[in-house]
Amino acid sequence: MPRTGCVSTRGEASGLKSLVLQAYPLVMPAPTRPGSGEYPTVLSVLPQAGELGVEAITAKLVSLFQSQEYEPPLLPGVVLELMTLSWKPDVTAQEIVVVLSRDPMLASQLLKLSQSTLYRGAQVRSLHDAVVRLGLRRVSDLFCRAALEMRVFRAPGYENDMARLRTHSAFTAELTRLICRETEVPSDYAFLCGLLHDVGIAACIIALNEVAQSGPGVSLQAAWPAVRELHEWASEFLAKTWAFPPDLVRVLAMHHGGEADPADRQVLAALRIADALAEEVGYGFHAEIPEGQLKKAAQVLGLDLLRVEKLRDAAKELAEAFSH
Ligand SMILES: [Fe+2]
Numbered sequence: 001m002p003r004t005g006c007v008s009t010r011g012e013a014s015g016l017k018s019l020v021l022q023a024y025p026l027v028m029p030a031p032t033r034p035g036s037g038e039y040p041t042v043l044s045v046l047p048q049a050g051e052l053g054v055e056a057i058t059a060k061l062v063s064l065f066q067s068q069e070y071e072p073p074l075l076p077g078v079v080l081e082l083m084t085l086s087w088k089p090d091v092t093a094q095e096i097v098v099v100l101s102r103d104p105m106l107a108s109q110l111l112k113l114s115q116s117t118l119y120r121g122a123q124v125r126s127l128h129d130a131v132v133r134l135g136l137r138r139v140s141d142l143f144c145r146a147a148l149e150m151r152v153f154r155a156p157g158y159e160n161d162m163a164r165l166r167t168h169s170a171f172t173a174e175l176t177r178l179i180c181r182e183t184e185v186p187s188d189y190a191f192l193c194g195l196l197h198d199v200g201i202a203a204c205i206i207a208l209n210e211v212a213q214s215g216p217g218v219s220l221q222a223a224w225p226a227v228r229e230l231h232e233w234a235s236e237f238l239a240k241t242w243a244f245p246p247d248l249v250r251v252l253a254m255h256h257g258g259e260a261d262p263a264d265r266q267v268l269a270a271l272r273i274a275d276a277l278a279e280e281v282g283y284g285f286h287a288e289i290p291e292g293q294l295k296k297a298a299q300v301l302g303l304d305l306l307r308v309e310k311l312r313d314a315a316k317e318l319a320e321a322f323s324h
């Protein structure tokens with residue numbers, strides 16, 4: 001049974017929740033979106049739970065990441081195998097189907113994703129159908145998305161934060177893929193960069209959950225300045241742990257800024273544009289975009305105002321597709 005991350009299963013989280021509920025009797029807050037039936041989680045409604053300052057939270061997170069006992073969230077081995085396999089020029093659909101079948105839970109999630117309107121509601125009844133209709137690399141990308149969504153972007157007490165991160169990551173992946181059509185960057189590599197860029201935020205949230213096991217919980221909102229500061233480093237850390245190729249590690253490590261390796265400039269620019277436009281059209285994650293990110297990245301790709309406007313329209317269309 002693959003581990004789903006460094007989340008303890010000892011039950012302290014529910015214990016913590018009941019203690020917290022006794023201390024702070026909750027008045028049911030308003031839904032996160034009117035009429036959605038989704039409510040903020042217990043930890044996210046606690047005002048400054050724990051009263052820890054940003055420096056203390058940062059120190060706690062860093063020492064947790066660097067401790068001998070730290071177990072990073074695991075990406076199932078089958079995902080890495082598939083990523084490698086899908087790049088083989090002579091790979092067959094049957095070989096891909098055999099690998100996909102090794103994890104039935106992820107395979108069924110992949111079929112569900114394949115049928116969404118985002119992928120034109122393809123009539124997909126089997127893994128073989130999915131491979132034939134969507135193509136080997138697209139299927140491999142979607143399988144990676146399913147694995148992250150089911151096995152990494154999860155933490156008890158932070159369900160709404162993780163749900164938002166899942167959507168932000170999937171949206172940025174699709175938009176980066178689309179923007180990279182204006183470059184020579186392969187679209188499935190662009191997709192992976194978008195999908196994984198904020199995986200460090202997931203690692204920080206999972207770590208916050210660890211912190212909550214041994215003391216008062218901290219809401220992501222309270223911890224955000226620390227998480228914002230640390231997340232590129234945490235994305236790089238996870239990418240190295242998962243043995244991703246060095247170019248992908250570099251892109252994740254500096255997805256908001258810094259002097260890029262010339263080989264990464266185009267994909268980084270596309271990713272930074274996608275991340276900024278995601279925020280503009282309501283699919284961002286907190287306020288993680290530095291001032292001027294969109295403008296600088298558009299200059300790198302030589303995009304004038306008109307082309308940026310067209311990308312903005314494309315982002316709005318994508319947002320429409322995501323809302324169904
Ligand atoms: Fe980020």
Ligand SMILES: [Fe+2]
Nearest residue numbers: 198275285288
């Ligand atoms: Fe982001």
